[in-house]
Amino acid sequence: MASAPFCPLRPGRTAAHKNGMDVQYFIELFFSGLTRGSIYALIALGYTLVYGIIELINFAHGEIYMLGAFTALLVAGVLGIMGFPAGGILVVAALAAIIWSAAYGFTLEKVAYKPLRGAPRLSPLISAIGMSIFLQNYVLLAQTSEYLPFPRLLPDMEFLDYIDNIMGPSDFLILVCSMLAMVALTLFIRYTKMGKAMRATAQNRKMALLLGINADRIISLTFIVGSALAALGGVLIASHMGQVNFSIGFLAGLKAFTAAVLGGIGSIPGAVVGGLVLGIAESFTTGYISGNYEDALAFALLIFILIFRPDGILGKAKVQKV
Amino acid sequence: MKKGISWLAAALLTTALAAPALAEDTIKIGVQGAHSGDLASYGVPSLNAAKLVIEEANAKGGILGKKVELVAQDDQCKPELATNAATKLISDGVAAVMGPICSGPTNAALPMFESAKLISISPTATTPALTLEGKHPYFLRTVAHDNAQAELTSSYIKDVMKAKKVAYLHDNGEYGKGFATQNRNILEKAGIETVLFEAVTPDAVDFSSVVRKLRRAKADVLVFGGYQPTASKLVQQMRRDRVDTPLMGPDGVKDETFLKMTGKDSEGVLASYPKDTSSLEMYKKAREAHVKQFGTEPGFGFYNAYAAMQAILKAIETSGGTDTAKLLEALKSNEVETPLGKLSFNKSGDAAGLGLSVYVVKGGKFVETDHTITLH
Structure with a gap:
């Protein structure tokens, strides 16, 4: 990318452009929705994992995403001064962000939710909103209110040249990374002992306790896994958009929450489907109708789907415990 | 005696306090x-x-x-x-x-x-x-005021760039939308076609859909209404998707941070700003x-x-x-x-x-052009 940022359209492509304009445009929008949707899905997984286990909507989750982006920025800055190569910086910064955010997620649960485990459901919800506001202001005061430039760490990926109108290097990286993360999560939940324990706790916490599963540890684990995924999303988007700010977690968190509900909150494939559906719907709205309605249509879609499937696209109907 | 001193002190203190008030x-x-x-x-x-x-x-x-x-x-x-x-x-x-x-x-x-x-x-x-x-x-x-900026930028688009088709994006705020709308009003009156006019969400995680729409609109120039953070995201995404439409922004775009954020992508970006005095x-x-x-x-x-x-x-x-x-x-x-x-x-x-002038990014700096208006 650094080599030729202003490249005009390649000559070979112009003909295809004229003939298949609408198909081409459709595919472009589809992929741009896919990129955006996979980020929503990464963050939505955190919401859905936590909800599945303790039926709490962790509203501070968007802030964990933001913290991930900030951590990556700080680490990348330090490594950049030390003269590391760009690709290496991206990997190290992403790992640092994942570890640091996971630590935040772990602490968040211990500080804000664990003491309220027996309390009425409204209390942890308020605590979550409080933590969200706290974390935002913490970053605002400890760092800055300004938008900070995020270094370009993505490799050039020349082989993408022939599809660059559909997908650039960062879109490609976002797609690949989020797909890998989701596959890894699925394998973890399905085939590991800890994953099994997580599923057991989600199904029936009391029963799991009786069978010797340490529910506290499983809840901590859930927060760690969810936060790590959000941090990955934060790093990917920060390097895609090229900037970071204390407030970026709010809208992304809200959209991801919508995606989780859309897909069926508590369901892991649901979060992925919800994220992708939301992202693609937004992209088509912008592309075919108007960017003015991007957010409005996303939420209209949510309401529409919830009318017909109150538990979301892949959610299972179950009796609500209150 | 002691009492007398404290009275004196109190009196002195009072006059001292009153002094600034008296010299009103x-x-x-x-x-x-x-x-x-x-x-x-x-x-x-x-x-x-x-x-x-x-x-x-x-x-x-x-x-x-x-x-x-x-x-x-x-x-x-x-x-x-x-x-x-x-x-x-x-x-x-x-x-x-x-x-x-x-x-x-x-x-x-x-x-x-x-x-x-x-x-x-x-x-x-x-x-x-x-x-x-x-x-x-x-x-x-x-x-x-903001409308004066639109007067300057629209005359530049019309007379200097000689654009035929213009796209407008704004951040839906009063400042940004106002700038885009004012430009459109003036340019449409001059018979210049509007090929796109819509809002972007400043905090969205991705701008690629709107950039693809922009590429399809084949505009000669993009008028952007809004502030520097949104503009820099938009410009980066445009250049990454190889859309080289020039961008014209209000003074909220002409900012050192914008240059730092966008690096090479900012080359050729235009903005209105008070004349250099x-x-x-x-x-x-x-x-x-x-x-x-x-x-x-x-x-x-x-x-x-x-x-x-x-x-x-x-x-x-x-x-x-x-x-x-x-x-x-x-x-x-x-x-x-x-x-x-x-x-x-x-x-x-x-x-x-x-005075207001159009500035253009050249060699990583905003350089004043000779296109200027003076308000009266």
């Missing part, structure tokens, strides 16, 4: 703006400007033989604090107010200043309606005074605030007092030498004499 023969000038909070970086420079102008006047013996006194009120750029700040300034008996600095608080404070018949000059509030609707006879400003003597003097006193380069709106303070003091001097009607008359009929050039105020209260 000063002219008070109010300064309202964000002096703390997260927008303080927009407000403190104007406070500094006021301090410098007043200091200079007092060093020369004051105005009409009286010392000038600064009364600062912090509104943090919040409308709900602005009314309080305005009330305090009014009860302090200020002769005129420099400020508020943000448009929202200005809107909130103006009714109070009006009922007290108090002149306020904002250095940085750019919402067009404040002066253009004619509702605020005692309000003036030393900054070009740094070669004027008055400008150099104001800058040097700031560097000497505060140790840093002046910040946002400093020169506009400097000009506003100069205008107020000059008007008090020429009208021979602090009577509002006479002050207003003096402000509107006399020219003042300021760091921004020779200024006076027109009928609606806008500063005449301010």
